[in-house]
Amino acid sequence: MRAKLGWVVLIVLAGSAVVRAYRTEEQELLALRGEIALLRERQDRLATNVRPPIVVRTQAPAVEREPDAVRPLLGTATAAEPDDGSTHDPLASSAAARAARWEAEARRNLESVQSAFAAEPVEDAWARPTRSALHERLAEVSRSSVSSLGNIECRSTICAVDVVHSSADASRQFDARAFTDPHDHVWNGPVMMTPPKQNPDGSVAVVMYLGREGTSLLK
Amino acid sequence: MLSSQSDARSFPAFLGQPQAPGDYTCFVNSGGAVFNVCSTTRRFCVTLPVEESTHAIEVTVTAPDINHNISCFGQSITRDNLNAGFTGTQSPGVFGSAQVLRLATLNVPNAGGLYACCDLAPNAVLRSFNY
Numbered sequence: 001m002r003a004k005l006g007w008v009v010l011i012v013l014a015g016s017a018v019v020r021a022y023r024t025e026e027q028e029l030l031a032l033r034g035e036i037a038l039l040r041e042r043q044d045r046l047a048t049n050v051r052p053p054i055v056v057r058t059q060a061p062a063v064e065r066e067p068d069a070v071r072p073l074l075g076t077a078t079a080a081e082p083d084d085g086s087t088h089d090p091l092a093s094s095a096a097a098r099a100a101r102w103e104a105e106a107r108r109n110l111e112s113v114q115s116a117f118a119a120e121p122v123e124d125a126w127a128r129p130t131r132s133a134l135h136e137r138l139a140e141v142s143r144s145s146v147s148s149l150g151n152i153e154c155r156s157t158i159c160a161v162d163v164v165h166s167s168a169d170a171s172r173q174f175d176a177r178a179f180t181d182p183h184d185h186v187w188n189g190p191v192m193m194t195p196p197k198q199n200p201d202g203s204v205a206v207v208m209y210l211g212r213e214g215t216s217l218l219k
Numbered sequence: 220m221l222s223s224q225s226d227a228r229s230f231p232a233f234l235g236q237p238q239a240p241g242d243y244t245c246f247v248n249s250g251g252a253v254f255n256v257c258s259t260t261r262r263f264c265v266t267l268p269v270e271e272s273t274h275a276i277e278v279t280v281t282a283p284d285i286n287h288n289i290s291c292f293g294q295s296i297t298r299d300n301l302n303a304g305f306t307g308t309q310s311p312g313v314f315g316s317a318q319v320l321r322l323a324t325l326n327v328p329n330a331g332g333l334y335a336c337c338d339l340a341p342n343a344v345l346r347s348f349n350y
Contacts, residue, residue: 098270102329105272109326168301175302180292182262182338190323191305196297204301211323213307218273218324 113192113209113217116158123156126212130154134161134210137186138178145174157212165204171196189213228268232345235265238336246339252346255339264336267293267350274350275324276306276335281344284314289345291337293322298330317346 131154138161142149147170150162165171178186190211197205211217231251237243238261245257255261267276276293293306304325311318327333337345 099329102271106326106328109272113326168299171301175305179302179305180294180308180336182260182290185308188307190307190325192326193301193303195303195328196301211307216323217304218326 109218110192110194112219113158116217117155117160117209120155120158122154126156127154127159130159130212134159134186138163141174141177141186145177146170147174157215158217159210161208161210163206163208164199165206167202168196168204171204171206189215190217192217227349229347229349230265230267231347232263232265234348235263235345238262238264252344253339254344255341258341260338260340262336262338263345264334265348267333267335267348269327269331269333272327272329273324274327274333276322276333276348276350278309278320278322278335278337278348279317279346280311280320280337281317281346282311282314282340283342287340287342288314289337289339289343291320291322291335291345293325293333293335295325295327296332296334297328298332300332303328303331 131152134154135149135152138149138152141147142163146166148164148166150164152159152161154160163174165174177184179191187210192209192211194207199205209217232253233248233251235253237246242257242261242263245255245261246263247254247256253263255263267274274293274295278291280289280291282288288310290308290310292308294302295304297303304327306322306325309320309322311320322335325333333350335348339345
């Protein structure tokens with residue numbers, strides 16, 4: 001009887017060991033499946049992020065020239081990059097060069113008129129009545145636009161007028177009335193203004209060069 | 220191909236707009252030319268894009284007769300719309316055919332602007348701008 005019981009216990013113990021081993025294998029299998037799934041997911045992610053290889057062209061094909069209309073805008077675009085390591089933006093430098101040329105040309109134009117005025121002899125027959133008429137009419141315009149008329153000097157073809165406008169708007173109002181009013185403009189010759197000088201009180205000072213009608217201030 | 224120096228440009232008058240917004244119905248476009256079909260004189264202005272300083276504007280116009288004339292002037296401005304120069308006003312002395320008004324040369328400050336305006340009597344025609 002004892003021997004039988006011993007056998008039964010032995011068989012039960014062996015069975016439970018087999019069941020435990022099977023469960024362990026099953027768990028390991030599940031864990032392995034999970035790892036494989038993770039690996040596959042990583043592989044897919046890597047494949048998505050891979051970029052095509054970069055091809056460095058040492059010589060542009062003949063058919064890929066920039067259009068003629070674009071080339072002047074690029075300016076020095078085909079020139080070598082600066083070797084100081086700084087970033088060179090050809091479009092920006094071309095625009096800056098154009099702005100500098102424009103600025104210089106505008107300044108030269110103004111200086112040429114100032115020089116012409118300074119060099120002109122005074123022709124009394126024109127200068128006196130013109131100055132007088134200008135003073136009278138510009139004084140009237142300046143009153144309506146809140147501007148202060150300063151010195152007026154006329155020579156033989158050009159008058160120089162100093163004026164201080166109470167504001168930028170007053171300046172626009174004064175000019176519109178004096179030079180472009182269809183019924184009552186003061187002066188019908190060419191006019192050139194110095195760049196407006198902004199005073200601390202907000203007023204704007206300008207020198208106006210008025211050319212005799214039929215002449216041109218810029219030659 | 221564009222040159223580094225600015226070439227002459229031309230625009231039909233249709234590019235512009237009336238000085239007073241209420242005058243749109245007064246101006247009729249025909250082939251790029253603008254006619255004043257209202258019964259009184261109205262002003263029409265055209266902006267002239269620039270990339271450099273010195274500009275001589277030519278305006279082609281037709282006035283039917285001396286009582287229905289057209290007068291034009293050019294104006295340059297700074298980048299903040301202060302005035303930099305005016306050409307003075309010119310009108311044609313010959314009527315019934317297209318005439319070119321040559322306005323005085325203007326100086327446009329760097330980054331400033333240029334435009335021209337014309338006062339058109341009834342039936343006067345503003346045709347084009349060259350500068």
